[in-house]
Amino acid sequence: MKTKFGILPLIFFCVQLSAQKTVASDSISRKKLQAIKKDQTIKIDGILDDEIWKNVPVASNFVERQPNNGRPQADSLKTEVKFLYDDTGLYIAAQMYDPEPSKILKELTERDNIANDDFFGIIINGYNDHQQSLEFIVTAAGVQVDGKLTTENEDMSWNAVWYSAVKINDKGWTVEMKIPFFELRFPKKDIQEFGLNMIRKIKRTNTMYDWNHVDNQKGNYTLYDGVLNGVTEIKTPTRLSFTPYFSTYVNSFDGKTEMNVNGGMDLKYGINDAFTFDMTLIPDFGQANFDNSILNLTPFEQQFAEQRSFFMEGTELFSKGDMFYSRRVGGSPSRYPDTTENETVTEYPSKVKLFNAFKISGRTKKGLGIGIFNGITEKMEATIQDNQTRAIRKEVVEPWTNYNVLVFDQRFGGNSSVTLVNTNTTRTGDFRDANATGLLWNIANKNNTYNYYGNFKGSWVMDGDTKFGNRGTVGIGKFSGKNRFEVNANYVSKDWDINDLGFSTKTNYGNHNVWYGYRILQPTGKLNNMYLNFNLNYYHRLESFLNQKLIFNHNNSFTNKKFQSFGGGVEFTPYGEKDIYEPRTFGRYLKVPGYFDSWLWFESDSRKKLQYNITLDYYAYDQKGRNYVVPSLYLRYRASDKLNLIWKFNPVFSNNEVGYSGKDPDNIYMGRRQRNTYENAITGQYTFNEKMTLALAFRHYFSDVTYKQFYILDNDGSLNANTAYNPSLNGTYNSWNVDLRYSWWFAPGSQLTLLYRNATSNYLEISRMRFKNNFDELFSTPMINNFSLRVTYFLDYNRMKSWF
Incomplete structure (x- = not known):
C-alpha cells in the first residue's frame, strides 16, 4: 500500500539505524x-x-x-x-x-x-x-x-x-x-x-x-x-524540598476595590537518582507577566507564551513534538452559555482555575527519558439573568477536567533519539474529550555529519462523533562542515486538531522544502562569522488537490571584527498564492497576488553603552498600491552596571490588504483595508545587587483598520466589487500595560516580590483617530490597578531534619 511521503518505510529505516551501535563520541578526545x-x-x-x-x-x-x-x-x-x-x-x-x-x-x-x-x-x-x-x-x-x-x-x-x-x-x-x-x-x-x-x-x-x-x-x-x-562512596541524598508561598492582592477596577489572600505550596521530590516529582498545590499565578495581545484579524487564534513558572521549569521533555501547549491548562472555558432572547450573561469566567498539577520527569542511565504531566482544573460556571423575571441561573461552561501528557524519549549514539508523545484531555459530562499521539525520530549517522528525522502524529477528538486527523514529516540533513543542506516534506490532514491540549492552526496541506546553507567556521578577512541560507518551499492543498504557492527565500547574516552584526535577504512568490484559510470555508480559496519581499537589518556592538538594532522589511505585491512595511527599532542604554533601559518601537503598515469580512448563506465577502499598527515597549531595570532588582515593563499597542471596499469571493478565488454589502467594520484596538516590580532573593531559593500593575484595553468602532483623541478614549476606559505581594520560601528536607 502506498503511504503519504513514505512514512512507513522511513520508520522501518530509522528502527534499523537505531539498532546499530553508534560510537561517534568515543573518538573525541576527553x-x-x-x-x-x-x-x-x-x-x-x-x-x-x-x-x-x-x-x-x-x-x-x-x-x-x-x-x-x-x-x-x-x-x-x-x-x-x-x-x-x-x-x-x-x-x-x-x-x-x-x-x-x-x-x-x-x-x-x-x-x-x-x-x-x-x-x-x-x-x-x-x-x-x-x-x-x-x-x-x-x-x-x-x-x-x-x-x-x-x-x-x-x-x-x-x-x-x-x-x-x-x-x-x-x-x-x-x-x-x-x-x-x-x-x-x-x-x-x-x-x-x-x-x-x-x-x-x-x-x-x-x-x-x-x-x-x-x-x-x-x-x-x-x-x-x-x-x-575521584568522587567515591557518595550516598544519593534525599531530594525533598518544599516551597510554600503566601500572597495578597488588592485590586481596584471601576470604583470597586477587592482584597484577597492566598497560600499554597510547591513540592519537589526525588523519586530515585534519575526521576523527580514536582507538584503545585493551590497554585497562584497572579504575578505572571502580561500577555502581548494584538488586533487579530487572521483565521487563527493568537498564541501566547507561557508566563507561569511551574509550566516553564523542566519542560524539555514535554516540549517534544510541539504537542503540548501549557496555556490550555487553566485557559479559557470551552463553551459559552446558551441563552434565550430574554436572557443576558452577567458573569462569564475569563480563566479556568487550576486545582493542582504535577509532573514526573527524568532520564535513566541508559538514556530513556520519561515525562508525565497531570493537571486538574475546576468546574466553572457562567451566570445568566432573565431580563423580565430577574431570575438568576447558572450554567457550566467548563467542567472538572483532567489534562495528561506522557513522553518516552530514548536517546542513543550521542545525537540520536526516538520519542513517543501522548496527550489526553478528559472532561466530565457531555463536554468534548481529546487524545493525540506522536512518534518522532532523529537519527544521526556514526560520524555525526548527517541526520534522518521525521514524525507521524494522530489526533482524536470525541464530541459526539470521533474526528481523526493526522500529520507527518520526513527529512534528511547534513549538519556538519561549511556546506550544509536539508530536504524535507510534511503534510497535515484537514481534521488534524490538538487544540484541547496543544496548538494547531493550518491544516489540509502538504509542504516540500529544500534548504542549503553555507557558513565560515573560522574568522576570515573582516568577518568573524558568516551565514548564507537558501530555501525553496512548495505548498499544496490535500483535499481536493490545489497548487497553493511556491516560495523562494535567501537570507544572510554577518558579524565583523568590531562585533557589529548585519544582514538581509529576499523572498518572492513568482505565481502568487491561493489562500485556503482566509475565506473561513472548506473548499474555497482567495487569490493573493505574488510579492517580492526584501529586508535589511543592523545590530550594533552589544558591549557599548548604547546599543541599537534597526530592521526594515518591505513587501511589494504585484498589485497597484498594495504593500506591507515593517520597520523596527531597538535601543538599549546601559547607564551603569546597575541601570539598564530598553525601548522597542515596532510599527506595521499594511496598505490595500484583502481579508475576510463576513458571509451569508449565498456569499463570502472580502474587504480591502488599510491597517496601521504602532507598538511601543519600554523596559528598565535597576539592580541593587545580585539579589535585589527594581524592574519596569511598559507596553502600549495601538492598531486600527479602515475598510475601503467590499467584494464577493468567486469560486475561482477572484473578487467582484459589491456595493450592496457595506457593514461598519472599521475599528481601533488599544492595549496598555504597566508593571513595576521589586524582587529580592532574600535566601537561597526564596524570593519576595512586590508588584504594581496598571492595565486597560478598549476596542472602538472607529478608525483613523487623532493620536490625542485615541489616548483620551483609552484613558476614559476603566483601568485595573493591582498591588500584590508574594513571598516564597525554600525548605530543604536535609536542612530541616537537622533542626530537630
Whole structure:
C-alpha cells in the first residue's frame, strides 16, 4: 500500500539505524580531572585562601571556541579550576587570569540573565552519557545562571539551589561554588564518573573558551565534555524540598476595590537518582507577566507564551513534538452559555482555575527519558439573568477536567533519539474529550555529519462523533562542515486538531522544502562569522488537490571584527498564492497576488553603552498600491552596571490588504483595508545587587483598520466589487500595560516580590483617530490597578531534619 511521503518505510529505516551501535563520541578526545575529598570546612566567599585548595589537581589549558575555534588560551588569560567534594556536594574554585582587571565587565542583572558580563561556568553530566547536562554559571558581578542542557536545547527556566561568590583581584577574578548533590543526578554506585566541561567568556573581546575543546564543524556541544573522576562512596541524598508561598492582592477596577489572600505550596521530590516529582498545590499565578495581545484579524487564534513558572521549569521533555501547549491548562472555558432572547450573561469566567498539577520527569542511565504531566482544573460556571423575571441561573461552561501528557524519549549514539508523545484531555459530562499521539525520530549517522528525522502524529477528538486527523514529516540533513543542506516534506490532514491540549492552526496541506546553507567556521578577512541560507518551499492543498504557492527565500547574516552584526535577504512568490484559510470555508480559496519581499537589518556592538538594532522589511505585491512595511527599532542604554533601559518601537503598515469580512448563506465577502499598527515597549531595570532588582515593563499597542471596499469571493478565488454589502467594520484596538516590580532573593531559593500593575484595553468602532483623541478614549476606559505581594520560601528536607 502506498503511504503519504513514505512514512512507513522511513520508520522501518530509522528502527534499523537505531539498532546499530553508534560510537561517534568515543573518538573525541576527553580530558580528565581528579576531584579530592575534603576534610576541612570551606567558606564560600570567592577568596581562594583556604589551605585545603593548595594541593588539589588543577584543570587548565582551556581552548577557544569562538571566534577562533581551536586556538589555545593565552597564558595571560589562563583559567585554573580545582574540584573538591564531601558527603554533601561538589566545591569548585576557579581563578580567571586577566592582565587588565579593571576592564572585566560585570553588569548586574536578575538571576538567570547574562548581559555585558564576563562569566565562568561548569557543565556537569552525572551519567556521563553525552545526553543530559546541568549548567551552573556565575557572572563576574556574582549573578547565578543555571539550566538544563540536552542534545536538542538549553532550558534556562530550570532553577537549582546552590552557592557561589566572586572576587575581582589583581590577578583577574575568582569564583567559589558549592553544588549540592541533591541538585545533581547520578547513578547509585561506589565510584562516580561525571561528564564535565567548563566555560569562560571574556566579554570585552567576545571570546568563549572551553576546558575540553568543542569542535564547531560537527556534532553537539554535549558530545565534547571531559571527565571528572575521584568522587567515591557518595550516598544519593534525599531530594525533598518544599516551597510554600503566601500572597495578597488588592485590586481596584471601576470604583470597586477587592482584597484577597492566598497560600499554597510547591513540592519537589526525588523519586530515585534519575526521576523527580514536582507538584503545585493551590497554585497562584497572579504575578505572571502580561500577555502581548494584538488586533487579530487572521483565521487563527493568537498564541501566547507561557508566563507561569511551574509550566516553564523542566519542560524539555514535554516540549517534544510541539504537542503540548501549557496555556490550555487553566485557559479559557470551552463553551459559552446558551441563552434565550430574554436572557443576558452577567458573569462569564475569563480563566479556568487550576486545582493542582504535577509532573514526573527524568532520564535513566541508559538514556530513556520519561515525562508525565497531570493537571486538574475546576468546574466553572457562567451566570445568566432573565431580563423580565430577574431570575438568576447558572450554567457550566467548563467542567472538572483532567489534562495528561506522557513522553518516552530514548536517546542513543550521542545525537540520536526516538520519542513517543501522548496527550489526553478528559472532561466530565457531555463536554468534548481529546487524545493525540506522536512518534518522532532523529537519527544521526556514526560520524555525526548527517541526520534522518521525521514524525507521524494522530489526533482524536470525541464530541459526539470521533474526528481523526493526522500529520507527518520526513527529512534528511547534513549538519556538519561549511556546506550544509536539508530536504524535507510534511503534510497535515484537514481534521488534524490538538487544540484541547496543544496548538494547531493550518491544516489540509502538504509542504516540500529544500534548504542549503553555507557558513565560515573560522574568522576570515573582516568577518568573524558568516551565514548564507537558501530555501525553496512548495505548498499544496490535500483535499481536493490545489497548487497553493511556491516560495523562494535567501537570507544572510554577518558579524565583523568590531562585533557589529548585519544582514538581509529576499523572498518572492513568482505565481502568487491561493489562500485556503482566509475565506473561513472548506473548499474555497482567495487569490493573493505574488510579492517580492526584501529586508535589511543592523545590530550594533552589544558591549557599548548604547546599543541599537534597526530592521526594515518591505513587501511589494504585484498589485497597484498594495504593500506591507515593517520597520523596527531597538535601543538599549546601559547607564551603569546597575541601570539598564530598553525601548522597542515596532510599527506595521499594511496598505490595500484583502481579508475576510463576513458571509451569508449565498456569499463570502472580502474587504480591502488599510491597517496601521504602532507598538511601543519600554523596559528598565535597576539592580541593587545580585539579589535585589527594581524592574519596569511598559507596553502600549495601538492598531486600527479602515475598510475601503467590499467584494464577493468567486469560486475561482477572484473578487467582484459589491456595493450592496457595506457593514461598519472599521475599528481601533488599544492595549496598555504597566508593571513595576521589586524582587529580592532574600535566601537561597526564596524570593519576595512586590508588584504594581496598571492595565486597560478598549476596542472602538472607529478608525483613523487623532493620536490625542485615541489616548483620551483609552484613558476614559476603566483601568485595573493591582498591588500584590508574594513571598516564597525554600525548605530543604536535609536542612530541616537537622533542626530537630
